[in-house]
Amino acid sequence: MNEYKFSNSWFQVAKPVWDRLLTDFRPTKILEIGSFEGASACYMIEKLGAHHSIDLHCVDTWEGGIEHAADGTFSANMGQVEKRFHENLAVARTKVSHPFSVYVHRFRSDIVLATLLAQGKANYFDLIYVDGSHQAPDVLFDAVVGFKLLAVEGMMIFDDYTWSEDLPGGKDILRCPKPAIDAFVNLNFRKLRVLNEPTNQFYVVKTSD
Numbered sequence: 001m002n003e004y005k006f007s008n009s010w011f012q013v014a015k016p017v018w019d020r021l022l023t024d025f026r027p028t029k030i031l032e033i034g035s036f037e038g039a040s041a042c043y044m045i046e047k048l049g050a051h052h053s054i055d056l057h058c059v060d061t062w063e064g065g066i067e068h069a070a071d072g073t074f075s076a077n078m079g080q081v082e083k084r085f086h087e088n089l090a091v092a093r094t095k096v097s098h099p100f101s102v103y104v105h106r107f108r109s110d111i112v113l114a115t116l117l118a119q120g121k122a123n124y125f126d127l128i129y130v131d132g133s134h135q136a137p138d139v140l141f142d143a144v145v146g147f148k149l150l151a152v153e154g155m156m157i158f159d160d161y162t163w164s165e166d167l168p169g170g171k172d173i174l175r176c177p178k179p180a181i182d183a184f185v186n187l188n189f190r191k192l193r194v195l196n197e198p199t200n201q202f203y204v205v206k207t208s209d
């Protein structure tokens with residue numbers, strides 16, 4: 001059967017906002033950090049591929065985040081998750097009229113982003129979705145180097161802005177995205193515009209290089 005298979009509904013929460021934003025904003029070169037089973041990737045392919053061709057770069061280790069390290073079941077299932085990503089992308093291919101290209105980078109995001117920058121892709125992407133590691137130092141790297149890769153008037157979206165773990169000793173400020181996103185936004189205050197949206201995601205538009 002030609003239907004997607006997703007084991008969760010993570011992306012559904014933000015979908016109404018993306019539906020609205022992507023009505024006027026039509027990115028063609030997209031970088032996604034954190035693809036999992038491909039829910040957000042397939043959404044972008046369907047939504048944008050109905051109007052024009054897109055190039056989508058998907059970055060994932062398919063090893064899960066360190067918050068999942070203690071959960072042996074989660075790590076063991078990542079092979080299945082990666083397989084489902086490819087199967088879901090094959091389904092997406094049958095649903096759009098315009099051709100699209102997907103570049104799968106099966107490495108850590110720091111390596112991929114640094115490589116893309118070294119390949120001359122500064123100011124290249126119209127949309128960057130940051131949904132990989134949720135550890136503050138990693139999110140900061142993805143934000144800072146991702147911003148270099150983002151074109152002026154391009155949009156960067158961070159997932160899980162207020163997410164944190166319930167750890168035995170309480171919340172750990174280094175194990176969540178918010179401090180990194182805040183630091184990045186504050187330091188680039190003159191180069192971006194923050195969009196006010198009612199979700200757990202954080203949206204910025206690059207206004208200058």
Ligand SMILES: C[S@@+](CC[C@H](N)C(=O)[O-])C[C@H]1O[C@@H](n2cnc3c(N)ncnc32)[C@H](O)[C@@H]1O
Pocket residue numbers: 010011033034035036037038039040041059060061062063064065066107108109110131132133134138
């Ligand atoms: C929350 S999931 C992504 C969800 C996806 N965007 C969706 O809509 O279903 C996070 C993904 O990031 C990946 N990941 C975690 N740390 C990473 C890193 N440092 N580099 C690349 N991928 C990473 C994990 O393997 C996992 O698949």
